[in-house]
């Protein structure tokens with residue numbers, strides 16, 4: 001949508017510029033300048049048309065926007081994947097001490113079962129504090145390897161959605177595909193479940209085999225040169241140094257460089273949850289609060 005608006009701006013601005021020089025044409029030289037400006041305008045117009053044309057001829061992948069960065073320069077959305085896990089409360093506290101809302105992309109059965117205490121309590125607290133809760137599939141498979149098994153694909157979406165609904169009563173509007181991997185078939189499932197796909201354009205690399213706090217911090221040092229002015233920053237709430245060392249460092253460094261913080265939903269200008277699809281949370285745990293069904 002934002003891309004379309006930008007195209008429209010490009011499309012209309014040259015027309016406005018056309019009128020001003022026309023009134024000022026009084027000698028051959030300005031006329032030449034005017035002719036050049038008309039040609040330039042025509043060229044810009046054609047480029048805009050080509051842009052619009054290519055946007056209209058959508059391939060299946062183009063029809064579903066995959067969000068990788070914020071709309072506004074100077075914004076950073078700090079995201080934390082693979083929980084809920086034991087460091088979630090510590091991450092939330094650091095964010096809250098700094099008046100920052102972050103975004104958590106949660107699995108249901110990955111490092112811990114989302115139904116096992118204290119995870120439901122932690123998830124409720126994160127949601128109540130204003131952090132955005134997004135989805136990350138039931139058990140973190142590479143979805144591009146599952147597309148030939150529709151039942152498995154549906155399970156990864158449905159069971160993940162249901163677990164979050166049972167605990168906090170919202171239908172998240174965003175999901176991050178595990179490993180950032182997707183193809184046209186995977187995106188069709190995002191569309192089926194009314195979910196906006198989001199990946200990232202900055203990776204702290206805290207999920208690599210030899211990750212250390214030092215390496216992650218050096219990555220944050222380079223964020224201005226490695227991202228185009230705004231960042232959706234990938235972190236993992238399951239990596240202890242992220243919670244206790246990297247996050248405080250990153251916040252301090254990003255603030256010093258003039259960045260401000262937002263959730264993923266805020267940074268791309270969309271609602272965090274799909275209210276039309278929401279169901280009330282379970283008032284208390286039920287027999288369905290189990291990960292035994294995991295595939």
Ligand SMILES: [Zn+2]
Pocket residue numbers: 081082136140178179
């Ligand atoms: Zn993940």
